[in-house]
């Protein structure tokens with residue numbers, strides 16, 4: 001299914017532009033790296049995101065997921081490599097520029113105002129207004145109608161579009177944010193751990209709408225720690241580890257077990273399992289890397305510690321024997 005919905009005239013959000021080669025992936029990274037001073041958060045990242053596909057990015061804490069999405073979303077400039085949209089190199093200097101090319105990010109905090117109604121949050125920052133010059137009125141009825149229609153188009157039937165958004169569950173709020181990005185013309189939707197704080201049922205709701213966004217022809221980037229959630233919707237899987245791409249595979253080359261295994265530590269886990277099932281004592285590694293000077297230092301420290309404990313033992317036994325051990329005999 002291709003996306004047919006377009007914002008009506010008067011919507012303040014910019015229409016995303018498609019440039020360049022229409023056969024190219026909508027988004028591509030080649031050898032992308034990012035350093036913060038001496039810290040290498042990412043290096044050598046290759047990634048392709050295609051329309052109508054869900055690309056899952058998985059990784060443990062500190063693997064580099066946030067850094068990667070911030071580069072894609074235009075918040076960070078990469079320090080190495082190339083970032084291309086529709087086959088053309090891009091150098092975004094703000095998220096607005098990424099959004100102009102149809103790259104929208106739904107962050108975990110969702111950038112919503114709790115006390116405002118659902119429809120108002122749907123249009124937050126892109127409100128429809130009518131009138132001329134400085135006197136402009138919000139087009140409340142039109143925004144309410146559009147928000148209602150758009151949510152229904154994605155199969156989201158909320159009891160009351162006028163209710164404050166805080167009345168919705170976590171999953172429903174995520175879904176409103178997804179529908180909003182789709183309505184405002186996103187071509188690539190980046191979802192930053194949308195199921196992280198949700199229970200099983202609510203996660204299911206979100207996964208269903210990730211599927212709906214894919215069906216609407218968007219390229220979806222789904223960031224998650226959870227291989228089960230990823231495998232339910234993913235077409236493509238990328239696992240980051242310590243800033244590098246540890247695995248990059250299409251669904252056809254991977255099982256849920258493989259993905260879980262990679263997430264759980266992969267080769268390291270195998271080595272540990274091997275060691276544990278051998279049942280032997282842990283290997284003691286030789287001190288290859290300790291220099292003679294350091295060894296001398298360690299030796300001196302041990303001698304000093306021994307001397308202190310001997311002194312302590314002597315004075316303790318002297319006290320116990322009324323000082324006989326340290327004082328010469330009166331004889």
Ligand SMILES: Nc1ncnc2c1ncn2[C@@H]1O[C@H](COP(=O)(O)OP(=O)(O)OP(=O)(O)O)[C@@H](O)[C@H]1O
Pocket residue numbers: 036039040041059060061062063064065066067068
């Ligand atoms: N602004 C920054 N300045 C310095 N180091 C940073 C900065 N941002 C990220 N890092 C470092 O880069 C590495 C990757 O961090 P990042 O936040 O991208 O990982 P992550 O996979 O998103 O982790 P988490 O799941 O915990 O959010 C970490 O070592 C982190 O400390």
